[in-house]
Amino acid sequence: MPSKYVKAWDEIFGGQEGIKDVLKQVRSGGVIGVPAGILRRYGRRKGWYGRIVLSGKGIVKSTGAAHVNALGRILQSHIEPKEKIECVVREENGQLTLYLSRSSESIQKRKIKRERRGEESEEKGITDEDLGDFYILVSRFEKDLRKFIKQKLGSKYTKRLRNDMPKLVEEWEHLRKKDEEWGIEPEKDLINYATIGNYIEIIRRYSRLFTGSPQELSAVETKLRDFANYGRNPLMHCRTITLQKYFSAKAAVNYLKKWIERKTQYKR
Known part of the structure; x- marks a missing residue:
């Protein structure tokens, strides 16, 4: 065995x-x-x-x-x-x-x-070339994740979330309003204001849609946090991307892509 x-x-x-x-x-x-x-x-x-x-x-x-x-x-x-x-x-x-x-x-x-x-x-940052590829990997995956969540929740996903998770939608609407106040063109799709924590909240709330067991739910949450801690957040705050962060984030993305493929027919 x-x-x-x-x-x-x-x-x-x-x-x-x-x-x-x-x-x-x-x-x-x-x-x-x-x-x-x-x-x-x-x-x-x-x-x-x-x-x-x-x-x-x-x-x-x-x-x-x-x-x-x-x-x-x-x-x-x-x-x-x-x-x-x-x-x-x-x-x-x-x-x-x-x-x-x-x-x-x-x-x-x-x-x-x-x-x-x-x-x-070990703390040396990755090369500029790798950094560019890393940015594309992180940003593209988050867009894919949003698309996956919307597909699973249905075409009226905003209405569904407003009924089941009203505070979450209110938070997104508040961020959209702040964009308008600052003269920034607001996002048309509300989910574009989501944080990694928001994605985890949604997946937990609809765990039967997104995961097949408590163990898978736990694994997905862990990998989403790895994606945030080692990839998304360091990039957003212009921190040094060490080799450890680089490979940890890539491993998280690889796992999460496979999870998405298992749950839907959606692939890039």
Whole structure:
């Protein structure tokens, strides 16, 4: 029977494309950190530390923990014949993070060396080219999400929300009015004033329309928050987009796109 953690890692990476994206960056050098808190939903452990080194031929070293062995299973087919990828799961300040590196030198040793040199390579922002692509990814997905929500609620979605969630619609109308007062052309479609929190409220209110189980609802909410915290919000506030934020947001988008495809026939 496949390990329960295989599904957890698939969710963390956002599917095969997410794995390819992360490994592509690993191969360019440095250490890539990926938030892995979702693991807690799939099991309980006294300690989450784990390490595995993979080569094109299989597992080179492993601490033997079930969650890192499951990680090895889903990464193995993506490892090139002559390379070695080191993966370490750590719990730091209550947060679980997966660190991946191509170098044979241990992640911990390189981290210590960087600290001694005063370097913070893991916090380095993405390139301007990647930033442009990232903006398109984030903005396009949010538009797709709005379209999906409207499709599920029906052509008279505003009337439906006004009846079931009047405060939400009032909030959007207030924002539209503020645009008018400031001389800004208001949005024709009220849902364009929605926040990530609003999307989550709607999905919760109509959970049977949007999800098939409490577990799926929880996963969707988590990924929407990841999308906001690592993608949408940093872009809106002109914050540095680190590699960790970049890949976390992309993994969230990949997962949410698959969720949308499962629930409707709608695809881009």
